[in-house]
Amino acid sequence: MTKSHSTPTFRPLYEQIKILITQSLVAGEWHPGEAIPSELELANRFKVSQGTVRKAIDELAAENILIRRQGKGTFVATHTEEHTQYHFLRMVEINGKKEEPLNEVLFCKRIKADSDIADRLELKRGSPVVLLRRLLKLSGEPVILDDIWLSATLFKGLSETMISEFDGTLYSLYETRYGTRIIRAEERIQAIAADAPTGELLNLAAGTPLLDIHRIAYTYGDKPVELRTSKCNTRHHCYLNELG
Amino acid sequence: MTKSHSTPTFRPLYEQIKILITQSLVAGEWHPGEAIPSELELANRFKVSQGTVRKAIDELAAENILIRRQGKGTFVATHTEEHTQYHFLRMVEINGKKEEPLNEVLFCKRIKADSDIADRLELKRGSPVVLLRRLLKLSGEPVILDDIWLSATLFKGLSETMISEFDGTLYSLYETRYGTRIIRAEERIQAIAADAPTGELLNLAAGTPLLDIHRIAYTYGDKPVELRTSKCNTRHHCYLNELG
DNA sequence: GAGTGGTCTAGACCACACC
DNA sequence: GTGTGGTCTAGACCACTCC
Structure with missing residues (x-):
């Protein structure tokens, strides 16, 4: 040195x-x-x-x-431990209590990245990506509907059964199975009205206001590895944020 | 020592x-x-x-x-400087650009704190508080409708003209006029449908989904001094958040 | 040049975990 | 006791700002 x-x-x-x-x-x-x-x-x-x-x-x-x-x-650092495992989960009960989420995978399929997805993940247009849809339940109620895009090259072999059988969060799976640790993320939040299929999955009337969150998650060296959109029912939950 | x-x-x-x-x-x-x-x-x-x-x-x-x-x-540190003045403003254009907001005070009146407001501001129920309503315009468009509660004892003499004549952000006014510096805040975000009066002020149809943000802002020693609810139009803007 | 914060070092000692 | 991180010190020197 x-x-x-x-x-x-x-x-x-x-x-x-x-x-x-x-x-x-x-x-x-x-x-x-x-x-x-x-x-x-x-x-x-x-x-x-x-x-x-x-x-x-x-x-x-x-x-x-x-x-x-x-x-x-x-x-x-790891997403596996008790203390840090829900570090990136901002949805809590309105009183502020963090609830253990229940994860239900709806599907997990291979598609080609369109130019938008490819740009954001810094891949070539048409690259193979995994599209994962899942539902998170908080206190027994479906609250978050996630669509998640990942490079299929980086996350080779990712499947519905693999996720279902894994004991831990998705980010914990990324790091234990694929050696990719998520270290930070950027979220953009808007309010939208639930469309019919989303309403059905979240057990809500179409038109109900939802939080629509677009996340880009990064690993070491600010490399984007995960794209995510979350539709969140805020009937009994809210997005909690600390400004410092 | x-x-x-x-x-x-x-x-x-x-x-x-x-x-x-x-x-x-x-x-x-x-x-x-x-x-x-x-x-x-x-x-x-x-x-x-x-x-x-x-x-x-x-x-x-x-x-x-x-x-x-x-x-x-x-x-x-101060909220007055260029670099730090919009530190607590998270609403940006969808492309991520921060826009200089335009501030329009709708009213500023004295009321008695109900038990909820009093609790959150750590005041006695019935204490005099200031209720301030204002509209923030981003790129010429009304985007944020704020209702703000402050202790009338701490912010004695706060008035609509005082705010209108002040050149700077509200938090900058707090610190230059009242010596109260906001150092951190906590926000809870939900999605709601615009009611008729809110829709009118934000130039939207009633029922349009909005972000509904509840903020508690603290000064030195974690003392809560400001309560705020913001209703935000996310047609062309979004709430930007960094997770680390 | 003088004064400020910023970096780097070397060494002493404390608090904590594990054996 | 040993090894780890945590605190505190004293001193040298660098980088930046202002005069």
């Missing part, structure tokens, strides 16, 4: 360390849920002080990419 | 410094937009090392309470 201090394009050392650590994550050197080497080991490997490694890890922890546990080590 | 290391209730020094700095902010020792003393000065004042002050300020900066500017100093 060479310091680039006082060069024209100044990059702090700890940012370079961040990049190196991220590269190891992308390369799969450490898998979700596993411990990465201790700060001292990484400091030796990269030939920097512990404090510099520390700052790099601090930032990755702030981005929910790593998780620090005092006395135990630093771990690759 | 005494170290509480090795006491049964362990609190890191930098957290104590954070609290002291926050107290000075609440007390109005430094006003929004002003510089606070340098790290070295604060270190001397609190009898700790610069590094400890640094960590405290780092966290306050991460919470958007302070703003660091290399070579210039550390400043109290």
